[in-house]
Amino acid sequence: MQAEVRSFLSRFSTGRPGMSVAFVPDWLRGKAEVNQETIQRLLEENDQLIRCIVEYQNKGRAHECVQYQHVLHRNLIYLATIADASPTSISKAME
Numbered sequence: 676m677q678a679e680v681r682s683f684l685s686r687f688s689t690g691r692p693g694m695s696v697a698f699v700p701d702w703l704r705g706k707a708e709v710n711q712e713t714i715q716r717l718l719e720e721n722d723q724l725i726r727c728i729v730e731y732q733n734k735g736r737a738h739e740c741v742q743y744q745h746v747l748h749r750n751l752i753y754l755a756t757i758a759d760a761s762p763t764s765i766s767k768a769m770e
Contacts, residue, residue: 728743
């Protein structure tokens with residue numbers, strides 16, 4: 676499972692360890708277009724992160740999943756920020 680998660684996350688990685696698709700450098704903030712594809716990719720990434728975290732915890736290796744918890748937290752904050760910024764446009768895009 677760990678290899679599968681790493682492979683999956685590598686498709687969304689920014690090339691920096693611990694950084695997900697939600698990470699945006701300061702110089703790009705406010706310039707990226709948020710669309711359905713980006714949101715879907717984040718949701719899929721979060722699904723894989725949660726599965727990985729649960730697997731580690733079930734094996735008694737909770738301390739090894741901290742990096743995944745950080746990425747999941749960052750993604751959730753990013754999605755919440757998007758939702759708070761434009762609740763009507765996001766809900767229309769999801770329909």
